[in-house]
Amino acid sequence: MQTIIIATKNQGKAREYREMFAPLGFEVKTLSDFRPLTINENGNSFEENATIKVEAVVKNLNLPAIADDSGLVVDALGGRPGIHSARYAGDHDDAANRAKLLRELADVPDDKRTAHFHTTIVGLKPDGKKLVANGRVDGHILHQEVGHNGFGYDPLFYVDQLQCSMAQLTPEQKNAISHRGNALREFMKHFDEWWQG
Ligand SMILES: O=P(O)(O)OP(=O)(O)OP(=O)(O)OC[C@H]1O[C@@H](n2cnc3c(O)ncnc32)[C@H](O)[C@@H]1O
Numbered sequence: 001m002q003t004i005i006i007a008t009k010n011q012g013k014a015r016e017y018r019e020m021f022a023p024l025g026f027e028v029k030t031l032s033d034f035r036p037l038t039i040n041e042n043g044n045s046f047e048e049n050a051t052i053k054v055e056a057v058v059k060n061l062n063l064p065a066i067a068d069d070s071g072l073v074v075d076a077l078g079g080r081p082g083i084h085s086a087r088y089a090g091d092h093d094d095a096a097n098r099a100k101l102l103r104e105l106a107d108v109p110d111d112k113r114t115a116h117f118h119t120t121i122v123g124l125k126p127d128g129k130k131l132v133a134n135g136r137v138d139g140h141i142l143h144q145e146v147g148h149n150g151f152g153y154d155p156l157f158y159v160d161q162l163q164c165s166m167a168q169l170t171p172e173q174k175n176a177i178s179h180r181g182n183a184l185r186e187f188m189k190h191f192d193e194w195w196q197g
């Protein structure tokens with residue numbers, strides 16, 4: 001079995017990468033398997049932030065790695081929280097972030113609550129060879145939390161395609177339609193060439 005390093009501290013993301021890479025014969029390691037690293041996500045785009053995460057790991061470990069930067073893009077908020085989704089309410093606190101989102105959208109009617117999740121995945125090798133892929137999923141922001149699966153903003157995100165909240169989906173169902181799943185499927189189209197090249 002081969003090993004792939006995902007440069008993430010987020011256990012929800014790590015679980016999804018394990019689920020998606022296991023059938024491909026890869027064991028997934030994450031930042032928690034190595035000595036602590038400080039990563040300053042101060043880029044101006046999803047791709048810049050994903051690159052900052054993966055560069056930190058590749059420089060330290062001298063091994064190929066993958067990172068993703070993701071976020072919730074809400075139309076009524078002019079695209080916020082976007083690249084600031086993790087620290088939208090201050091600390092990296094999923095429950096506080098969801099509460100702030102509900103407050104900010106309190107007076108926004110259903111037809112104006114459109115949103116999408118976005119993921120940019122960046123793969124980087126010690127020789128500098130980079131692979132980038134993007135994915136999204138469209139939906140609406142609910143008026144209260146629905147469902148207990150997933151993580152982050154999932155209980156507030158109504159998936160248009162499946163007519164239920166993201167947190168009501170099984171892991172397999174989420175990976176099949178999610179921003180991260182879609183980005184990873186794009187990424188895998190060129191993975192062999194990047195990994196072996
Ligand atoms: O940077 P790493 O260590 O990977 O972990 P993170 O949680 O900080 O991840 P991001 O920087 O990409 O921030 C993304 C934010 O959007 C949320 N998010 C990302 N993917 C999500 C998903 O699939 N469902 C719900 N919320 C998600 C997540 O909870 C964070 O608050």
Ligand SMILES: [Mg+2]
Nearest residue numbers: 010041069086
């Ligand atoms: Mg982060």
